[in-house]
Amino acid sequence: xxxxxxxxxxTMRRELPxxxxxxxxxxxxxxxxxxxxxxxxxxxxxxxxxIGYGGxxxxxxxxxxxxxxxxPIEQVAVEFVRAGGDLCLICRQEELVxxxxxxxxxxxxxxxxxxxxxxxxxxxxxxxxxxSRALKGPMQPPTAEKVQxxxxxxxxxxxxxxxxxxxxxxxx
Numbered sequence: 001x002x003x004x005x006x007x008x009x010x011t012m013r014r015e016l017p018x019x020x021x022x023x024x025x026x027x028x029x030x031x032x033x034x035x036x037x038x039x040x041x042x043x044x045x046x047x048x049x050x051i052g053y054g055g056x057x058x059x060x061x062x063x064x065x066x067x068x069x070x071x072p073i074e075q076v077a078v079e080f081v082r083a084g085g086d087l088c089l090i091c092r093q094e095e096l097v098x099x100x101x102x103x104x105x106x107x108x109x110x111x112x113x114x115x116x117x118x119x120x121x122x123x124x125x126x127x128x129x130x131x132s133r134a135l136k137g138p139m140q141p142p143t144a145e146k147v148q149x150x151x152x153x154x155x156x157x158x159x160x161x162x163x164x165x166x167x168x169x170x171x172x
Contacts, residue, residue: 010051011157017128018056019047021085023066035067037080044084056128058087063096074103082114086121 009019021043023035029042036042037059047053059080062068067076077088077100088104090097108115142150 006046006051007157007160009047009053011153013051013053016053016055017131018058018087019053020058020060021047022060023064035070037062037067037085038070038076038083040083042083048084054124056086056124057084059085059089061089061091062100063090063092073100077101078103078107078114081117081121084117086124 023037073096108118
């Protein structure tokens with residue numbers, strides 16, 4: 001996974017303002033059955049620490065069946081934030097948004113450590129909003145050097161994928 005699936009995150013960790021973390025489960029990596037969206041191993045240990053990603057980490061929709069089969073919305077929202085996530089998506093039912101919000105507030109009031117974790121996420125969200133507002137102003141076109149640099153990185157990334165695909169086909 002490190003050499004193939006995680007390459008985009010490693011390569012673009014400074015350019016991506018946010019990443020969406022899905023609910024796939026990787027027991028060979030985490031040694032448990034938690035989805036990545038609730039996994040401290042994936043969110044904090046791998047994305048934040050090992051890769052060095054500093055942008056927002058957004059959950060996939062927490063109303064998806066695989067996640068809600070594990071626990072009620074209140075618990076999955078709290079566990080996503082506890083694991084290091086920043087924005088918990090609940091996309092369809094307003095009642096579930098309210099329940100998750102109330103659970104997050106209650107847990108932050110009960111647990112000082114969790115309250116600090118929430119404050120970290122809130123600070124990241126505010127920084128992201130400030131950057132977004134700055135981007136809405138007049139922008140200078142990228143320099144030729146910047147375009148050349150990004151084009152080269154994109155080409156290198158494509159080559160890594162192409163070579164990995166060839167290697168995989170040879171092994172098959």
